[in-house]
Amino acid sequence: MNTVRLGIIGLGNIGGFHADYLLNxxxxxxxxxxxxxxxxxxxxxxxxxxxxxxxDATQLFASRAVDAxxxxxxxxxxxxxxxxxxxxxxxxxxxKPVSAHKADAERLIAAHGRNSKLVFAGMFQQRVEPRYEKxxxxxxxxxxxxxxxxxxxxxxWFRTEAYYASSAWRAxxxxxxxxxxxxxxxxxxxILQWLCGMPERVRGFCQLGRFHAIEVEDSVTAYLExxxxxxxxxxxxxxxxxxxxxxxxxxxxxxxxxENNQLRFARNAADMTEFSRxxxxxxxxxxxxxxxxxxxxxxxxxxxxVQNFVNAILDGVPLIAPGADGIHSVELxxxxxxxxxxGQTVELPMDGASWEKKLHQLIAESKLxxxxxxxxxxxxxxxxxx
Ligand SMILES: NC(=O)c1ccc[n+]([C@@H]2O[C@H](COP(=O)([O-])OP(=O)(O)OC[C@H]3O[C@@H](n4cnc5c(N)ncnc54)[C@H](O)[C@@H]3O)[C@@H](O)[C@H]2O)c1
Numbered sequence: 512m513n514t515v516r517l518g519i520i521g522l523g524n525i526g527g528f529h530a531d532y533l534l535n536x537x538x539x540x541x542x543x544x545x546x547x548x549x550x551x552x553x554x555x556x557x558x559x560x561x562x563x564x565x566x567d568a569t570q571l572f573a574s575r576a577v578d579a580x581x582x583x584x585x586x587x588x589x590x591x592x593x594x595x596x597x598x599x600x601x602x603x604x605x606x607k608p609v610s611a612h613k614a615d616a617e618r619l620i621a622a623h624g625r626n627s628k629l630v631f632a633g634m635f636q637q638r639v640e641p642r643y644e645k646x647x648x649x650x651x652x653x654x655x656x657x658x659x660x661x662x663x664x665x666x667x668w669f670r671t672e673a674y675y676a677s678s679a680w681r682a683x684x685x686x687x688x689x690x691x692x693x694x695x696x697x698x699x700x701x702i703l704q705w706l707c708g709m710p711e712r713v714r715g716f717c718q719l720g721r722f723h724a725i726e727v728e729d730s731v732t733a734y735l736e737x738x739x740x741x742x743x744x745x746x747x748x749x750x751x752x753x754x755x756x757x758x759x760x761x762x763x764x765x766x767x768x769x770e771n772n773q774l775r776f777a778r779n780a781a782d783m784t785e786f787s788r789x790x791x792x793x794x795x796x797x798x799x800x801x802x803x804x805x806x807x808x809x810x811x812x813x814x815x816x817v818q819n820f821v822n823a824i825l826d827g828v829p830l831i832a833p834g835a836d837g838i839h840s841v842e843l844x845x846x847x848x849x850x851x852x853x854g855q856t857v858e859l860p861m862d863g864a865s866w867e868k869k870l871h872q873l874i875a876e877s878k879l880x881x882x883x884x885x886x887x888x889x890x891x892x893x894x895x896x897x
Contacts, residue, residue: 512578512824512825513540513825514540514541514542515540515541515542515578515579515602515820515821515824515825516542516544516545516576516577516578516579517533517541517542517543517544517545517577517578517579517580517581517817517821518543518544518545518546518547518565518571518576518577518579518580518581519533519543519545519546519547519580519581519583520546520547520548520568520571520580520581520582520583520584520588520592521547521548521549521582521583521584521585521588521606522546522547522548522550522553522554522557522583523550523553523583523584523678524891524894525583525606525891526546526548526581526583526584527553527891528813528891528892529581529583529813529817530543530546530557532811532813532814533814533817534560534562537811537814538814538817538818538821539818539821540821540822540825541817541818541821543562544562544563544576544577545562545563545564545565545571545574545576545577546562546563546564546565547564547565547566547567547568547570547571548564548565548566549566549584551566554566563576568580568592568595568596569595572595572596572599572601573599577601578601578602578824579601579602579603579604579630579820579824580592580596580601580602580603580604581603581604581605581606581634581817582596582603582604582605582606583606584606585680585686585687586608586610586611586680586686586687586688586693587611587615587686587688589605589606589608589609589610589611589615589619590609590610590611590615590616590618590619593605593609593610593619593622593631593834594618594619594622597622597623597625597626597629597631598622598626600626600629601629602629602630602631602820602824603623603629603630603631603632603834604632604633604634604816604817604820605619605631605632605633605634605834605837606634607633607634607635607697607698607701607837607840608693608694608697608837608840608841608844609633609834609837609838609841610837610838610841611687611688611689611693611841611870612688612689612841612845612863612866612867612870613838613841613842613845613861613863613866613867614863614864614866614867615867616837616838616841616842616863617838617863619631619834620834620835620838623834623835630820630823630824630830631833631834631835632816632819632820632823632830632831632832632833632834633701633832633833633834633836633837634813634816634832635698635701635816635831635832635836635837635840636698636809636812636813636815636816637698637699637701637702637812638701638702638705638816638831638832639809639812639815639816639831640808640809640812641806641807641808641809642769642774642806642808643702643705643706645774645804645806646706646758646760646767646769646774647705647706649767649776650706650707650760650762653764654762654764654765654776654778655760655761655762655763655764655765655766655767656762656763656764656765656779656782656783657739657741657762657763657784658707658737658741658760658761658762659740659741659742659761659762659763660741660742660743660759660760660761661703661706661707661735661741661743661758661759661760661761662743662744662745662746662757662758662759663699663703663743663744663745663746663757663758663759664746664755664756664757665696665699665745665746665747665755665756665758666746666747666748666751666754666755666756667751667753667754667755667756668691668695668696668747668748668749668754669749669750669751669752669753669754670695670723670729670749670750672723672724673884673886674886675723675724675725676881676882676883676884677883677884677885677886678883678885679881679883681694682694682723682725682726682727682729683725683726683727683877683879683881684726684727684870684873684874684877685874685877687727688870689727689728689844689845689848690719690725690727690728690729690749690848691727691728691729691730691731691747691748691749692717692728692731692747692843692844692847692848693841693844693845695747695749696731696745696747696844697840697841697844698840699745699747700745700839700840700843700844701832701836701837701839701840703745703843704839704840704843705836706760707737707741707743707760708737709737709839709842709843709859709860710735710736710737710743710843710859711736711737711738711858711859712735712736712856712857712858712859713733713734713735713736713843713846713847713850713856713857713859714733714734714850714855714856714857715731715732715733715734715846715847715848715849715850715851716731716732716733716851717730717731717733717847717848717851717852718730718731721748721750722748722749722750722751723749723750725879726873726877726879727848728847728848728851729748729749729750730747730748730749730750731745731746731747731748731847732744732745732746733745733746733847733850745843745847755770756769756770757769757770758770763779763782763783763784763785764778764779764782764783765777765778765779765799773803774803774804774805774806775801775802775803775804776801776802776804777799777800777801777802778799778800778801778802779797779798779799780797780798780799780800781797781798782797783796783797815831816831816832819831842859842860842861842863845861845863845866846859846861846866849861849865849866849869852869
């Protein structure tokens with residue numbers, strides 16, 4: 512095989528966005544040969560361009576028109592469509608979150624385990640943003656020493672009531688399985704665990720519908736603890752303007768702060784713990800030099816991720832975001848809400864089945880009556896953020 516024949520399932524905001532750059536040849540050795548949408552009006556323009564169109568994914572899977580699919584539907588279908596695609600012998604690239612909840616992610620990963628020759632990737636395009644790559648290199652190179660704290664104030668995900676009213680699945684337990692954590696913050700949660708690993712325990716404090724007429728969380732404060740004693744907080748909201756995005760990682764050899772598109776490293780001349788142990792005076796502290804670390808923004812990060820997926824299929828190169836990694840961000844999103852509803856700290860790995868049961872209860876007890884008001888003029892690209 513020299514070229515990957517790709518199909519997209521779901522042609523909403525992000526599916527349409529992926530289709531555009533693929534049709535414009537932004538991913539080499541990849542041809543968009545088919546699309547599938549539950550909304551028939553989305554299909555006409557692709558049919559006119561010679562792309563095969565399907566109203567039902569099972570027909571796409573059986574068509575032999577594709578080698579791989581990109582699943583870009585609402586969250587719950589990621590698992591069912593992903594499993595069905597793998598069973599049909601297709602490679603899969605699944606939009607974030609890889610599943611709506613942890614137990615579903617386990618099912619999807621198990622299905623991949625039964626078809627492990629196929630490539631399963633997740634669309635976590637922030638992993639190719641140089642600012643996070645630089646932080647990861649500093650951490651892995653030991654330049655921060657031992658991490659003792661990680662705080663992320665991530666409140667610049669402002670969304671209006673019009674956004675939530677724009678489609679039936681949004682911000683509902685039934686359609687989405689969660690709120691700002693599972694949707695907007697999923698990228699940040701992926702980066703958090705990519706940089707610092709998974710915590711050992713989490714205590715979440717979530718407010719449901721604090722700022723909007725929705726039933727899921729739109730305001731979050733969570734406390735996290737890692738093995739070895741590092742602690743941290745993750746704070747988010749989709750109701751605060753202007754909001755803030757400040758990531759602070761404190762290590763024994765210095766502090767990194769990413770904020771306002773600037774990355775600053777306050778580097779300690781000595782390991783602070785060692786310094787504390789050996790200093791003979793009480794009010795001294797290690798000398799610190801502040802370094803500004805320059806970075807660019809990735810151009811076309813989504814296309815880079817699809818290129819990596821294609822290269823993994825054709826050349827066997829390692830994936831930037833293996834699909835199985837996607838369970839971690841789902842677990843963090845789930846556990847912050849679950850812990851909040853329980854009113855207690857939850858140890859990780861969390862019991863996915865217990866959260867699934869609770870989620871089904873929330874779905875069954877939902878009294879939300881949603882009036883959908885489509886928004887025709889939004890600039891969707893405005894939703895990708897720093
Ligand atoms: N990586 C990113 O930057 C990014 C950005 C936005 C959204 N997303 C993710 O992409 C997914 C879709 O989000 P969106 O904003 O495009 O949603 P959307 O509501 O705009 O579009 C979803 C589309 O899927 C279609 N659909 C639903 N079920 C289907 C099925 N079984 N077969 C075919 N089509 C089906 C719907 O008709 C709709 O057109 C979500 O999981 C979201 O979290 C990722």
